[in-house]
Amino acid sequence: MPKILIVDDELSMRELLERVFRREGYNVSVAENGTRALETLRNTEFDVIISDVKMPNLGGIDLLMHCRESYPDTVVIIMTAYATIDKAREAFKLGADDFVEKPFDIDELKLVVSKALEKSKLRQENALLKRELREKGRLDSIIGYSRCMQEVYKMILDVAPTSSTVLIQGESGTGKELVARAIHNSSRRANAPFVSINCGALTETLLESELFGHVKGAFTGAQTNKKGLFEAAHSGTIFLDEISETSPTMQVKLLRVLQAHTIRRVGGTEEIAIDTRVVAATNRNLMQMVEEKSFRLDLYYRINVIMLELPPLRDRKEDIPMLAEHFLKRFCRSADRQIDGISEEALTYLQNYHWPGN
Secondary structure, three states, X not given: OOEEEEEOOXXXXXXXXXXXXXXXXXXXXXXXXXXXXXXXXHXXXXXXXXXXXXXXXXXXXXXXXXXXXXXXXXXXXXXXXXXXXXXXXXXXXXXXOEEEEOOOOHHHHHXXXXXXXXXXXXXXXXXXXXXXXXXXXXXOOOOOOOHHHHHHHHHHHHHOOOOOOEEEEOOOOOOHHHXXXXXXXXXXXXXXXXXXXXXXXXXXXXXXXXXXXXXXXXXXXXOOOEEOHHHHOOOOEEEEEOHHHXXXXXXXXXXXXXXXXXXXXXXXXXXXXXXXXXXXXXXXXXXXXXXXXXXXXXXXXXHOXXXXXXXXXXXXXXXXHHHHXXXXXXXXXXXXXXXXXXXXXXXXXXXXXXXXXX
């Protein structure tokens, strides 16, 4: 049963909200100002705090600041009869989960609380998953707490301990290489190399040399023996991005590697054993390509032992504020500038944008 703390200096408002949320099944406590609320918080953990802004002794904004410092997982909803854009912006900047204006519709407030609780639950689940992943590797670059990203984190945890080949599908810009690195860093291969190559960025001849290496004299300019990426990633992971762009000839060679776990350098005859995990990625529908005879069915089944589908940004818009804050901080550091935050108007625009290319 969620615990909720109502903080308002008006007795009638406290009594009204107490009745409403008790009927909804909440365990409700009340306080007439911020000072009393802090006293209550010292003895009891709450899931939600609904606080007025203007109160004697300690107001709602000061209470919010204290909660964000001492009780970061508690949902805080600010309400006021003196709503202004500046006041709302200040509340959100300080970490309020939502902001409602008096007089408000009770059903609307109940919906706000329900959504904020769901958001808080996702945030806590996300923190637990990321903590578990960080203990095994690094996940700092993957941002998001939405339900679909929770599924991605769980899949990374499930997939990482195995040696199975993984196929990551997703549109361009969805973070396929970041996920591949997270799988590697969370696996028993984490201390071995992670190497990546974009299969669509090189000609067939160059791609073959990069992947398998070559022997001295294999072609003009091959003055020494050279290890390929499969050898370089021995005991580790190789990430084959845009595997859909490989030629039919290259697909046959990749299939042979996955079947025999050996490679042969360009121009050489020696079979070299490798222990390299393969993670492949594509932004295309490989099964459709199989039906069109442009991708081998046997190779498809070899790389698609475990499928991991990444959601586009338009399907996880609740992650956009967190992403925006992440990139704002990064750009501020690189440009040596200080920007306090992002306005609600800007966030609304970002969340309503379709984000082609993610």
